[in-house]
Amino acid sequence: MLFDPNDPPEPATAARAGARLKRTSATIRKWSERYDARQLGRVGRQVIYDYRDLATIDGCMHRGEPVPPTPEERDRLRAKRRATALAA
Template sequence: MSAAAHFRRAPSTIRCWAHRYHARRLGVIGRTVWYDLRDLAVIDREIRHGRPVPETWEARAELLIS
């Protein structure tokens, strides 16, 4: 399942988030980029709640811990 299908968003939205918020990349195979779904989930949650999204994946990981 793609991240776009998982979050019910357009693929262009996921690419925009990945670029804008420097989402954590897990790997690249050909032209397909694999992102950390937990990181994208934090980005999605912060956007939905109207809160600022931390700039780095490390800072977003801290939100998961707390």
Template sequence: MHPATARQAADRLDRSPITIRQWARRYKARVLGRAGREVVYDYDDIATIEGCIWRGDPVPLTPGGRDELRAQLARAA
């Protein structure tokens, strides 16, 4: 797991922090805690959501489902 706030994830993925927060809420992204006033997400989970959206694939509904998808994609690569 790689921790990232919405702002950090947005910078890495070239998206807005608002978009990251919306995805996190919509897909129940894994939350690792807080850094001051900001929520810290599992960056790998957020990046998987972004990848599914970018490819036009359905986004797995749970963090566990997204973990499994990442493992499948890693094995295929």
């Protein structure tokens, strides 16, 4: 799993990511199933997710865009949106 050094993964539990995105932790776990959200590992029984990947999923849904099916495609979407924002 290669990461862009300008966009490193940001570890978060389902509860923490849910609180930041104003979603339930159950919603975060469902997104993990549905969209194959990037998981960084486990701490005890808690799964650690990449918050940036979850935020990208949330952003696509908020804008009414299709959610890219893989974490790598969402990485590319984030990089493209960042480049567009910097060019403006």
